Amino acid sequence: MNLLTLRIFSSVIEKGTFAEAAKENHCSPSAVSFHIKTLENYLQVQLFEKTGRCMRPTEQARLILPDVKNILTSFSSIEKLKDTRKDLVGKIRIGLADSLLPESIAIIFQKFKQLAPNVTIIAEGSDTAYALREKVYKNELDLAVSFNCGDYPHTLSTYPLDSYLLAILCGAENSIDNNAFKIPGSKIRLPFISINLRSGPSKFFDRYLARMNITVEDHMQVNSYQAMSALLRNNIGFAYSPVPIFKQELE
Missing domain, CATH: 3.40.190.10 (Periplasmic binding protein-like II)
Incomplete structure (x- = not known):
């Protein structure tokens, strides 16, 4: 638990939704959800109930709100000292x-x-x-x-910055069936391309392939996203990658 978590908790009560609280604290709604869940786990109580698009505070949330506001007010006074340092x-x-x-x-x-x-x-x-x-x-x-790998020691604190959609990408002329990666035992006759086969996304995708008993032609490691893009544009292989990297190519 930290001051940002308490500030977001107070914002959700005042604004009524995760989206509005996210705007006030310059973060994403998923980050707000993360902080509220963290606080609920710490206190072992439910703090909000969803009613339509609004988040209604529970009795436990209303009970701790005055203490939370006192903490935030006290810190605000201390923070004013920054101007003199x-x-x-x-x-x-x-x-x-x-x-x-x-x-x-x-x-x-x-x-x-x-x-x-x-x-x-x-x-x-x-x-x-x-x-x-x-x-x-x-x-x-x-x-x-870094990417969230989970399983962090209790001495470490984690804060979500952003989220990226990852997708399977291949050249326009490659004929991969839409369900090829959903059918157990499929054989993908293309190499799997990655800029780092030891990276989190690559390992995650390899574990998925193993679980589904899906085989690929080969594994290729390249040294940059530019090289990966060139291979995909020339219909060589497929990749599992954050979509924003290939926004221009997809458009």
Whole structure:
């Protein structure tokens, strides 16, 4: 539980919906849902009941609301001291999953530098979310931006930033039946292409194929999404990838 969770809880009560609370806190509705679920798990009570499009607070939610507001008010007074402090200095160590969208990360870094121009960002890439999780756990990184791999130690806190739709993509001239990946025992006569076969999405998809007993012609690892796009445009193989990366090609 943290201040953001309490702030979002208060917003949902005041605004009545997850969507409006998300707008007020500059996050997605799924992030609001995550924080409310986190608070419910922490308190072991149900805080809201859905009525149509509105979220109606339960009696337990109304009971804790005054204490939550007191906490937020107290912190607001403390936060005013920020105006009197010196600029933040130092460095922050950030780990990044290699397969995340670079444009999104660049925007986040740009906003961070505007807020703390004298802080040096030391960023490093990693091919798996699990490796990043271990580095944060061992204090080798201050934080990591990665796909959600779940199963985090209780000493680590997680915060959802965004969600991406992943899809199976192939060239327009490849004839893959629409149900090929839904029929157990199917044989896909195309190679599976990934920029990193050890990445979370690739491992997830491989586990799905194994569970469905679906076989593919081969596995191909390329070094960039540009290379992957070139192969797909030339009808070589298929990929399982975040859709926004190939927005231009799909259009």
